Amino acid sequence: MIVQKKVNAQRSPWLSVVFFRNLPTYLLLLLTSVMWILPTLALLVSSFRPQDKIANTGWWTFSFSEFTLANYQAVFAANNLGLAFVNSLYLTIPATVLTIAVASLAAYAFSWMRFSGSNLIFTVLVALSIVPIQMSLGPILKLMSALHLTGRFEAVWIFHAGIGLPFAIFLMRNFFSALPKEMFESAYLDGASPLVAFFRLALPTSVPALASLAIFQFMWVWNDLLVALIFLGGTPSVAVLPVAISYLVGQYGDGWQLLTAAAFISMALPLLLFFTMQRYFVQGILAGSVKG
Amino acid sequence: MLEKLVLAFLIPVLIVGGLLFYLYLGEALIARLPRSRQGAIRPWIWLSPALLLLVVIMVWPLLQSFVASFQHVTGDAVTGPFVGIQNYITAFTDPQMLGSMVNNLYWIVFFTGVTVCGGLALAVLVNRVKYGGPVKTILFMPMAISFVATGVIWRFMYAYRPEDAPQIGTLNAVVTGLFHIPPVAWIFQQPGNNLALIVVGVWMFTGFCLVILNAGLRSLPEEVHEAARVDGATEWQVFSRITVPLLAPTISVVATTMVINALKMFDIVYVMTAGNFGTDVIANQIYKQLYSSRDLGMASTLAVILLVVIFPFMVQNVRRFHAQENR
Numbered sequence: 001m002i003v004q005k006k007v008n009a010q011r012s013p014w015l016s017v018v019f020f021r022n023l024p025t026y027l028l029l030l031l032t033s034v035m036w037i038l039p040t041l042a043l044l045v046s047s048f049r050p051q052d053k054i055a056n057t058g059w060w061t062f063s064f065s066e067f068t069l070a071n072y073q074a075v076f077a078a079n080n081l082g083l084a085f086v087n088s089l090y091l092t093i094p095a096t097v098l099t100i101a102v103a104s105l106a107a108y109a110f111s112w113m114r115f116s117g118s119n120l121i122f123t124v125l126v127a128l129s130i131v132p133i134q135m136s137l138g139p140i141l142k143l144m145s146a147l148h149l150t151g152r153f154e155a156v157w158i159f160h161a162g163i164g165l166p167f168a169i170f171l172m173r174n175f176f177s178a179l180p181k182e183m184f185e186s187a188y189l190d191g192a193s194p195l196v197a198f199f200r201l202a203l204p205t206s207v208p209a210l211a212s213l214a215i216f217q218f219m220w221v222w223n224d225l226l227v228a229l230i231f232l233g234g235t236p237s238v239a240v241l242p243v244a245i246s247y248l249v250g251q252y253g254d255g256w257q258l259l260t261a262a263a264f265i266s267m268a269l270p271l272l273l274f275f276t277m278q279r280y281f282v283q284g285i286l287a288g289s290v291k292g
Numbered sequence: 293m294l295e296k297l298v299l300a301f302l303i304p305v306l307i308v309g310g311l312l313f314y315l316y317l318g319e320a321l322i323a324r325l326p327r328s329r330q331g332a333i334r335p336w337i338w339l340s341p342a343l344l345l346l347v348v349i350m351v352w353p354l355l356q357s358f359v360a361s362f363q364h365v366t367g368d369a370v371t372g373p374f375v376g377i378q379n380y381i382t383a384f385t386d387p388q389m390l391g392s393m394v395n396n397l398y399w400i401v402f403f404t405g406v407t408v409c410g411g412l413a414l415a416v417l418v419n420r421v422k423y424g425g426p427v428k429t430i431l432f433m434p435m436a437i438s439f440v441a442t443g444v445i446w447r448f449m450y451a452y453r454p455e456d457a458p459q460i461g462t463l464n465a466v467v468t469g470l471f472h473i474p475p476v477a478w479i480f481q482q483p484g485n486n487l488a489l490i491v492v493g494v495w496m497f498t499g500f501c502l503v504i505l506n507a508g509l510r511s512l513p514e515e516v517h518e519a520a521r522v523d524g525a526t527e528w529q530v531f532s533r534i535t536v537p538l539l540a541p542t543i544s545v546v547a548t549t550m551v552i553n554a555l556k557m558f559d560i561v562y563v564m565t566a567g568n569f570g571t572d573v574i575a576n577q578i579y580k581q582l583y584s585s586r587d588l589g590m591a592s593t594l595a596v597i598l599l600v601v602i603f604p605f606m607v608q609n610v611r612r613f614h615a616q617e618n619r
Binding site (some may be wrong): 032040056090096106109113123126127142146162165194222225241249256264282285 | 297303336339345348351357368429437458495555563582594
């Protein structure tokens with residue numbers, strides 16, 4: 001049977017029995033793909049249409065003669081989207097680096113050092129990784145306002161690092177533990193300190209893990225609305241992209257010319273990352289499976 | 293603005309530098325200790341930044357929420373008088389909060405059902421064709437889009453115009469143009485609007501299920517499937533009697549993740565309807581209690597209820613972890 005399949009595949013595949021047997025599968029996958037890409041495509045097309053066209057005709061009537069960048073200019077000029085973009089960078093990059101740096105130290109201790117309580121702490125960590133962040137919001141909000149940290153990015157970096165840690169440590173530990181034991185043993189025999197082993201051996205060999213964690217955490221923080229909304233509030237000077245857009249939605253309701261462009265500005269960087277580093281992103285998801 | 297942009301790249305350098313300094317300092321201090329003690333103290337130096345953050349951001353608030361859930365805490369107060377289980381009674385009797393819990397049940401059933409079953413079906417189909425890669429990418433792409441942008445995308449899909457006006461929303465164009473029935477106010481009409489929101493969640497998370505289930509599928513031994521086919525099993529029999537049982541552990545991981553997502557769902561509801569028109573969910577209620585009503589006691593109670601529901605999954609998560617470790 002297997003042999004027969006191969007022969008079929010080598011002969012003209014378009015007219016083979018296999019092709020016709022698989023035809024429903026092809027059609028179903030094609031249909032699903034179209035359905036999945038259609039919503040985003042509709043918005044992208046609309047973001048390049050003039051205001052009166054968006055409001056009065058369907059996006060499927062788009063013709064290249066009406067192509068315009070006016071919507072993008074409008075949101076950048078009038079709605080501080082440029083500032084929100086910079087705010088998002090200012091929020092996301094430090095938060096991501098802080099999480100990964102702290103997590104890799106802890107993960108290294110969990111994988112290559114022996115100490116009492118190691119198992120217990122790690123078990124708690126696994127349990128914490130699915131605690132809903134809503135548990136932390138109330139008390140931390142009070143704590144931050146007592147410390148006069150609300151509306152400040154420091155508060156959000158720390159918060160994101162805290163809630164991202166269980167997953168990040170879990171992921172990094174999985175990668176570190178998979179490294180060959182002999183590598184570390186021979187390094188220690190040669191007189192290397194844990195510091196040297198960490199920086200010369202563990203980190204360089206875990207670049208894929210670091211990359212996948214970085215992309216994961218970056219997207220998580222970049223796309224987050226709830227935490228930014230609660231700790232930073234909506235003041236334009238500190239509003240990040242999701243917050244700015246949710247305000248646009250509230251303010252303009254159906255002001256599609258602004259919403260479509262704003263949504264794409266917020267999607268640009270994550271989508272770029274997604275398409276260029278998809279492999280690492282998938283790796284991270286597969287290694288972790290559960291993100292809090 | 294420029295200053296912030298520079299800082300966005302400078303502060304990470306400072307963070308890494310600070311941690312390096314801390315680590316070198318710690319190692320230098322350890323080096324002065326007798327060798328026998330070094331091994332016992334070193335792990336704690338490497339762990340303490342993480343432990344400090346975890347205790348402050350996760351463990352302490354967890355305990356704090358438990359305590360506050362039995363208190364009446366409003367306004368700027370950090371603590372208040374104990375009221376016993378009053379908050380819990382309110383949570384389970386107030387029609388609005390009860391409604392949001394019922395909506396979370398809808399989310400659990402339909403969102404989990406469709407994402408997992410759809411993801412599984414697609415994972416099997418994608419494996420059978422040569423060009424599965426692009427399909428996976430397209431379905432997975434919504435994972436990179438924020439909930440807020442997704443909200444905008446789908447509000448546009450659901451956009452509603454009166455019957456005589458030209459429709460600009462894709463779905464209503466299909467409904468009016470193809471089926472010749474009046475346009476539907478998808479996200480405003482109860483009870484269907486909850487399903488309309490769940491469709492958005494399905495759009496976002498089916499790709500996630502697909503990717504994980506597909507990876508699980510590829511790790512299964514192909515010979516078992518071939519053997520069954522040689523023995524004359526139909527494709528459906530192979531799927532239901534061999535693939536699904538073998539894949540059960542992965543399916544359970546994915547289903548668990550989706551149930552937790554359904555319970556925590558906030559952003560989609562917040563952006564699409566702000567919880568109006570009977571679409572409120574628990575996470576959205578917590579936000580409202582915290583921000584609009586400024587009632588920390590009530591918000592904590594809802595958070596504790598959420599945690600209690602999630603607790604069995606936590607236990608299962610830990611069990612699975614230990615089973616994997618001991619293998």
